[in-house]
Amino acid sequence: MNIVNKLTVRHLKENKRRTLVTIFGVIISVAMVTAVVTLAVSFLDLMKRQSIATDGEWHVQYENVNPGQIEAIKKDEATDTVVLENNLGYAALPDSESESKPYLFVKAYNEQGFNQFPIELSEGHLPENENEIVISEEVAGKDGIGYEIGDRLKLDLGKRYADGKKGPLTQMDPLQTDRSGSIESLQIEMTRTYNIVGIIERPTWEPAWSPGYTAITYVNQTLLSQQNTGNAIVVLNEVTRSLFEHAEKLAEQLQIESVSFNDSLLRLYGVSDNNSLNRTMYSLAAIIIAVIVIGSVTLIYNAFAISVSERARHLGMLSSVGATKKQKRNSVFFEGVVIGGISIPIGILAGLAGMAVTFYSINHFIEGALGITEQLQVVVTPLSIIAACVISMVTIFISTYLPARKASKVSAIDAIRQTQDIKLSKKKVKTSKLVRKIFGMEAEIGLKNLKRNKKRYQATVISLIISIVLFLTVSFFTENLKKSLELSQSDINYDIQVMGNANYGAEDYRPFTNLTNVTESSIVKQSHLYTWIEKSAAVDRVKENQGQDALKNGKYSYYVPIYGLDEDSFRDYAERVGADVEKLLDSKQPSAIVLNQMSYRDPDTGKLIEGESVNTEAGETIELYTMDYETQEKQFLNTVEIGTLTKKAPMGVDSPGLGGVSVIVSKDTFDQLIQKQGGREVQTYLYMNSSDPMKTQEALDEAKPSDMQVYNVYQNRQQDQQVLLLMSVFTYGFIGLISAISIANIFNTISTSISLRKREFAMLKSVGMTPRGFNKMINYESFFYGLKALLYGLPISIAVMAAIYLSIRNTFVYGFALPWMSMLYVTIAIFIIVSSAMFYSSTKIKKQNIIDALKQENI
Incomplete structure (x- = not known):
């Protein structure tokens, strides 16, 4: 370690309070970035696991394929696993106790299908050949129709048709009825006899309104023929956006009539053929990441800017003994390395620990809110940790760049004279005559003080602006999620629907x-x-x-x-x-x-x-x-x-x-x-x-x-509201972290500014400023801080909110409305924060001795 770096470390140790505040700010920033990345990765992992647990793991389905086409699909470079599925059709169940479920729906899978789809076996074993079948619990046992393991089932299988409906009906189509009863017909295509070898739970992928109880038998490639085709359900080696084009091209080459995709799962991989949804997701992600990075850079930059300002005399001494511009610049970069070396590991661990505690606390709540069986787990991937580290290092580098350039330009004479921060001219400190006329002389002195200490004034104002922008942006984002949900459910004005x-x-x-x-x-x-x-x-x-x-x-x-x-x-x-x-x-x-x-x-x-x-x-x-x-x-x-x-x-x-x-x-x-x-x-x-x-x-x-069927819309609506509540917990937690950095930075900036103005305050008191007048001056400075922050923060917030609104318009269209109550709350909060910081800082110097303060050097 060279002498300049040693002096930098020594300066950090001597200014423990400022160093700790900076480290605290960087730790929170890194923890926030880590938490956001971990939350995104973990939540996507949860939804993927839930989608797989509910609907099975598959990506592409080629429909009505023959053995030759299946073989070609298996050999395709994108294919990992092929599940064979054959919907054999419906068979009448004369003993069915439910008028809306008069059928047994027979579906066949190969061995891979039993593994890839959620089939929960209650008793017996899964089918091992085409003569074996498993039935659901609703069809078996004392409470069901009465079939048991070991029974033989002779089924006349066929397809359902109804007047006015094109093509055969599927499990997604409920029983077609009118006043006279069922108006659909079953056209028999084959007769099969099966041995019942097992009982399964009702599959999660069976719609509640479907007219047939699901029964599962066995199929393999040799059992299919050119006439008896099936579906090839594919799990891909790699999920990329090109899969849509690749699958459709393959279907065209093999003359496959239809191909479909598991959109609900693919969307969780960030892959969707819904371009408007992609635009919404990517634009919102870009806005949120930009807000995080800009907020962190601005707040951490302020800490290093204050450090350089306080080290001005120290840097001047280095210049006087021969330190080069590069050495002075590297001194600030080295300070960033030291701060980052301490803060980044702690911040990453803090972010992961925070997510672990949060997930543990809300997992039971999530199960009720989302109606899911899986739980949130902290998923740490090398890419997520690298991303958090890179974002944090880039943030620190950008934060130190401008202060480092400034440090390299500090000359010995300017540093000793302390003129680099306060460069006065009549024009720069000129104030409007209305200020004195309306608010008094104390307000004019306070405003001139802010103009003289422009760098620190700007640092405080920027911290306030960031807090305003973050709070209003996240509030607007959350409110618009609610609006989007309301718009998607705008026609639902009841709690329960009953239909037969x-x-x-x-x-x-x-x-x-x-x-x-x-x-x-x-x-x-x-x-x-x-x-x-x-x-x-x-x-x-x-x-x-x-x-x-x-x-x-x-x-x-x-x-x-x-x-x-x-x-x-x-x-x-x-x-x-x-x-x-x-x-x-x-x-x-x-x-x-x-x-x-x-x-x-x-x-x-x-x-x-x-x-x-x-x-x-x-x-x-x-x-x-x-x-x-x-x-x-x-x-x-x-x-x-x-x-x-x-x-x-x-x-x-x-x-x-x-x-x-x-x-x-x-x-x-x-x-x-x-x-x-x-x-x-x-x-x-x-x-x-x-x-x-x-x-x-x-x-x-x-x-x-x-x-008769009962649809509890209220329950679904409550689940959606709970999802929004969960999102609000995370988003407002994000606001809390950034606000903590902002408030710490504001207190640090104002406290340092007040401390460096001890001689100035002593001089004002020596020429007759009373304690009441001093308090008025401090209060007016607080007012000017808050006013300036609002004048910049509110327009910037509105611009960011407009960007969010435009991104959401890719999917939902409704009028743009400003969150007036949130804007009122943030206005009140800003003045409270600034007034508290000013009061805390000024109480420290109220009891100082005027003579001692005038003798003290401003370091």
Whole structure:
């Protein structure tokens, strides 16, 4: 170690308080970077493990492939593992106790499939050949249909078809019914006999509404043929963005008819074919990283800038004995190395320890909030540690660069005279006459003090600005996440939905409205009709989407979801939107409330957009048509008058998509309008709000028939809110860390500034400034600090918030709104922080002796 570096270390030891504050700031900065990187890696790891635990580990699926194509897929350089899957079809279960699940759905996997998909065996063993099968617990045992291990099953397997539906139905399609019961047919394609060799838990990937209980048998490549094809599900060697293009190219080469991707898992690898989602993710990540780096650089820079200012005389002495510019510059860099050498390891360990404690504390909460079975684990990868180290080292280097350049330029004479920080001129310390006139002489002296000590003044103001920007940015980000969630659920205005098959009517649902805790309910009939809208009345986006070719007699086709509300619900709703209730209930002329609001995702940009459905007004009429699915022609049904237009939806009614308009009528008007339809395609739903939705669901589960389904929207909404709460805990924790650095830096800067002005204060007291006048001067300095910080911090914050808003607009579209309450809170907080720092620092010198202070050198 050369003599300059030894003197640097000695200076650090002699200024323990400043050194410790700097080390503390860097440790927090490094811990924050480490925590953010670790959180990102760990959370992605959690979601990957949960996705795999729920839906299995796979990336690409090639559908309906024959043995030759399977062999080619196995040999593909991108393929790691190939799972064979064969959906053999549905078989009727005459003993099924559930009217909504009358089938057994038989699916076949090879050995890799049993490993890659979450199949939990309760009893017995998994199939080892094509004659063995395992069934779910719902089909077996005393509480099920009654099949047991060892039984033989003879199944007539086939595909489900329904009128008006193209192609065979899948497990994603619930049982198709109307008032008379099931309207679908099962077309038998084969007969198979199986030995039951095991019982499994209901697979997590089986939809709750699926009409078939899952049963699993065995398949391998030799059992497939050119006619009996299956699906090849691929786990890739490496997940990259090129996988989409590669898979589609391979499918084209092998003449495979269809290829699909596990988007939910691939998205967690940072790979998605949704470009708007990618833009949102990457732009938000870039903004957050930029805020962290800029915040850390600015705050740590201030600490080194103060160090150089305090070491001015020391650097001048080095110049006087022959130290070169390079040696003086390297002295500051060496100080950064020493600070970094101490702070980076401690900061990394602190960041990892903090995440470990945080994960341990919230894991039980996460399980309820996210509805997941996996737990957060601290995932430390070499790349994440290297990233944290590199970001921290770059931050320290940038923070020391400007102070090092300044140190290299300090001359011996300037350092001894202490003129490098305070360079006075009449122009630089000039203040407005209004300051003295409005606030008094003390305010003018305080403002001149700030102008004279511009470097320290700027350091404090920058620290305050960073705190303002960080708080408002994270607050805005969190609020916009809530807004995005609300927008994605904007049409959900109820807690619980109850639905059954088309045979259930209002009288079947009405007893449930009297359950304990139910605060509001609505029984809604729904049907899907069509209409023709004049070209002048169609909105521009519909015209663009359908084009001129879709015009028929100068009109565009719209689909019309029509809703019939029970009389009490309809009266309440009509009064709420300001409509003429009696006119709407008059049976002579059918009249309706039109929900003139649509919500749709733009297919080109992927944005979620809200807007008006149609350009019309009250008094106009809408002709309603029904669809003849055999001829694919629209047949006139009835005419309804528009009683009023509104953007407020009643309970259970949602905004239609592009090219749709929702019509809301009373139950009697609904029956009158669709009587020609004969009740075909009419579904009745019950919607409820409850003071305790979970207890209401329990009561419903006990009282409802087995083929009625209950959807607890409140539970899903609560999970989303808890996710936001979790994100808020982490984001506001991030604010706390940065704010801790900011506050420490502010106290350090102001305390050092006050300490270096002892002679100045003593001089002011010697010429007659009273303690009251001194306090006023200090208070006005605090006010000027806060005012300057707000004048810069608020516009910068608004600019950052606008950038976040624009990035979120890639996926969601809504108006830009400033967080006024957060801006008020941060304004109050800034003045409190500055006043506290000034008060703390000034109390130290209030009792000083004037003579002793005047004799003291300003070092």
